[in-house]
Amino acid sequence: MYWLSKTRYKIGLLLPSFCIYTVFILLPIAMAVRYSFTKYSGLGKPQFTGLQNYVRMFQDDLFWSSFKNTMIMFVLAFVLLLVLSFAIALLLNKKLKGSDLSKALIFSPAIIAPIIVGIIWVYILDPNVGIINGILDAIGAEGLKHQWIGGATLTPYSLAIVYFWQQLGYLVTIFIAGLKMLPEEVMEAAIIDGANEWQKVTRIIIPMMKSNISTVAILIITGVFKIFEIVQQTTGGGPNHLSETLVTYSYTMTFDSGDYGYGMSLATVTFIVSLIIVGIYSAFFGDKEEKKEAKARRKLAKEAKAAKKAAKGGAA
Amino acid sequence: MISKRNKSLLQLLIAAITILIVFPLAWMVMLSFKTSGEIMSNPIAPPTSFNLENFTHALDILNYGQLYGNTFIVCIIALVIELICTFFSSFVIARMHFYHPGIKGALFTFFILGLSVSPFILLFPVYKINVFFGLRGIWALIFPYAASSVSFNTLLLVNYFKQLPSEIDEAAVVDGCNIWQLMFRVILPMSKPVLATIIIFNVLYIWNEFPYASVMLRDVSEYTLSMGASFFKGTYTVDYGGIVASSLMIIIPELIFYGIFQKNIVEGMTAGAVKG
Numbered sequence: 001m002y003w004l005s006k007t008r009y010k011i012g013l014l015l016p017s018f019c020i021y022t023v024f025i026l027l028p029i030a031m032a033v034r035y036s037f038t039k040y041s042g043l044g045k046p047q048f049t050g051l052q053n054y055v056r057m058f059q060d061d062l063f064w065s066s067f068k069n070t071m072i073m074f075v076l077a078f079v080l081l082l083v084l085s086f087a088i089a090l091l092l093n094k095k096l097k098g099s100d101l102s103k104a105l106i107f108s109p110a111i112i113a114p115i116i117v118g119i120i121w122v123y124i125l126d127p128n129v130g131i132i133n134g135i136l137d138a139i140g141a142e143g144l145k146h147q148w149i150g151g152a153t154l155t156p157y158s159l160a161i162v163y164f165w166q167q168l169g170y171l172v173t174i175f176i177a178g179l180k181m182l183p184e185e186v187m188e189a190a191i192i193d194g195a196n197e198w199q200k201v202t203r204i205i206i207p208m209m210k211s212n213i214s215t216v217a218i219l220i221i222t223g224v225f226k227i228f229e230i231v232q233q234t235t236g237g238g239p240n241h242l243s244e245t246l247v248t249y250s251y252t253m254t255f256d257s258g259d260y261g262y263g264m265s266l267a268t269v270t271f272i273v274s275l276i277i278v279g280i281y282s283a284f285f286g287d288k289e290e291k292k293e294a295k296a297r298r299k300l301a302k303e304a305k306a307a308k309k310a311a312k313g314g315a316a
Numbered sequence: 317m318i319s320k321r322n323k324s325l326l327q328l329l330i331a332a333i334t335i336l337i338v339f340p341l342a343w344m345v346m347l348s349f350k351t352s353g354e355i356m357s358n359p360i361a362p363p364t365s366f367n368l369e370n371f372t373h374a375l376d377i378l379n380y381g382q383l384y385g386n387t388f389i390v391c392i393i394a395l396v397i398e399l400i401c402t403f404f405s406s407f408v409i410a411r412m413h414f415y416h417p418g419i420k421g422a423l424f425t426f427f428i429l430g431l432s433v434s435p436f437i438l439l440f441p442v443y444k445i446n447v448f449f450g451l452r453g454i455w456a457l458i459f460p461y462a463a464s465s466v467s468f469n470t471l472l473l474v475n476y477f478k479q480l481p482s483e484i485d486e487a488a489v490v491d492g493c494n495i496w497q498l499m500f501r502v503i504l505p506m507s508k509p510v511l512a513t514i515i516i517f518n519v520l521y522i523w524n525e526f527p528y529a530s531v532m533l534r535d536v537s538e539y540t541l542s543m544g545a546s547f548f549k550g551t552y553t554v555d556y557g558g559i560v561a562s563s564l565m566i567i568i569p570e571l572i573f574y575g576i577f578q579k580n581i582v583e584g585m586t587a588g589a590v591k592g
Contacts (some may be wrong), residue, residue: 003410004412004489004494004495004498005413005414006484007553009408009412009495010408010412010414011406013402013405013407013408014405014408014423016400016401016404016405017401017402017404017405017470018405018465020397020398020401020459020462020463020466021427021430021463021466021467023445023459023463024438024442024445024459024460024462024463024464025430025433025438025463025466025467027441027445028437028438028445029433029437029438029441031441031444031445032437032438032440032441035440035441067540091329091330091333092330094326096323096326096327096330096333097327098327098330098331099330100333101334102330102333104335104336104578105337105338105579106333106334106337107582108337108338108571108574109337109339109340109341109576110585111402111520111524111570111571111581112524112567112570112571113523113524113526113541113542113545113566113570114524114526115524115526115542115545115546116545116563116566116567119545119559119560119563120340120341120343120563121340122344123340123344123347123355123359123556123560124340124343128356128359129355129359129556130359131343131359131360134358134359134360134476135360135546138360165337165340168337169337171586173582173585173586174586177586178370222434224431225434226434226435228435228436228526228527229526229527230474232546233546244360247434247436250436251436251439251527254439254440255439255440255531260440263440264440264441266438267436267439267440268437270434270436270437271433271434271436271437274434278432308530309515
């Protein structure tokens with residue numbers, strides 16, 4: 001392939017992707033950050049206001065309630081999804097009769113438009129037309145009826161369940177793909193050594209699936225910070241913005257209130273918060289091997305530097 | 317290994333989980349045969365008769381031919397653009413010779429970084445960029461959609477191209493292929509499986525995409541499917557039956573699509589995750 005690797009071909013062939021990617025992905029991020037330091041109503045020129053939007057955000061009760069709602073959804077969805085998708089993957093990996101059909105059916109919510117996922121769950125959670133309160137009514141347990149959505153408190157918990165429903169099959173499939181890659185011999189050896197089911201899972205499968213678990217964890221984190229349609233469809237952020245999440249609040253501020261500068265600062269913060277959580281996760285549970293390698297590399301670099309310095313000193 | 321009794325218990329557990337997950341979908345089908353009045357007065361009662369009123373009503377309000385048509389046009393044009401772009405760039409990254417090998421890795425990382433970007437930070441700036449270029453209606457969606465898939469396509473294509481033996485290129489060049497013939501006559505026919513996965517995955521993405529559509533589309537005649545689904549919300553009349561029926565008309569084709577291309581869809585979604 002050496003002959004055809006002319007620079008002019010390379011540049012020509014890379015250019016279309018580079019342009020579309022830069023103009024519609026990278027440039028917008030820079031623009032969003034720039035708008036976040038301005039006051040902009042859509043008309044005229046954005047006025048530079050420094051950190052004013054960020055100061056306003058810290059004093060904005062709605063920002064903090066959206067933040068709280070997002071965190072509730074995140075923690076609940078994270079724990080439920082990580083534990084249960086792993087457990088179900090273990091179950092389905094036993095290759096019992098009907099497992100393939102179950103896999104296909106459990107996966108199906110993941111392909112449905114999120115906007116319709118929202119609609120579907122209105123008919124389950126809605127206090128008036130939803131099935132949950134309907135059943136509680138029918139069995140005479142009116143005391144247990146709640147405003148699952150649209151009330152002041154329960155919405156983020158309910159929406160975490162909706163998100164759980166939507167993502168479960170997808171994450172189960174990723175875990176099954178990981179389980180399939182585990183070497184058979186290790187499992188056989190464990191059985192011969194008399195390991196029981198619980199020991200097999202905690203001592204062998206989980207440690208060997210570390211990178212797989214990390215992938216799923218990061219998918220959940222970034223996914224929760226993209227939840228939008230199901231909030232929009234079920235409560236629209238109401239009542240009085242109380243069930244707003246960071247994403248929907250920034251959307252509302254930008255496109256409904258026309259407060260573009262503030263909306264963009266909210267979007268920027270949301271993006272940064274999700275990156276920080278990914279960072280925290282990787283710092284605590286990230287690939288140990290990789291960290292060791294990085295440490296070794298740093299040490300080598302340091303030694304090389306020291307050696308260089310010593311050589312320099314010697315020359316002088 | 318597993319006793320017979322335990323085995324049937326586990327099977328029962330799997331069945332229970334599956335039913336629990338599928339239930340909301342089945343519930344929608346059941347509701348679609350009930351009138352709005354029946355849904356409101358007694359949500360859990362089964363339908364009194366098998367009537368298709370909700371569906372005919374939904375067909376009256378929304379032009380589904382147009383919704384499907386618009387979505388189809390957006391899909392086709394966005395796919396053509398993104399496939400040409402990413403096929404070329406991935407070919408360079410995976411198979412061309414670089415004097416400095418680090419550049420290859422850097423280009424790959426550069427193009428897949430987009431996987432971690434949330435669309436919500438992009439919405440308003442992209443809207444401004446569209447205005448700047450004079451892109452309106454469905455054209456305002458095509459370029460953002462194509463750009464959003466650059467990262468995913470690069471990931472899959474580069475990994476796939478790298479698996480093809482390099483002797484193929486050498487043989488082709490020795491036989492007198494120029495660069496275009498090499499790409500279109502040799503590499504392209506060999507890439508059918510990965511292209512199928514990419515196309516199916518992106519069709520699904522565009523079919524479901526809502527945030528961009530809600531910002532860029534103003535006129536009902538430009539609506540794509542996901543906008544059609546949200547249409548009933550804005551009308552302020554609580555037409556529960558109509559909403560259920562219109563949602564089903566969007567997801568049933570989607571579920572059939574999933575049934576047919578299940579392997580590719582699952583492969584695409586997990587490949588993007590596992591390798592990313």
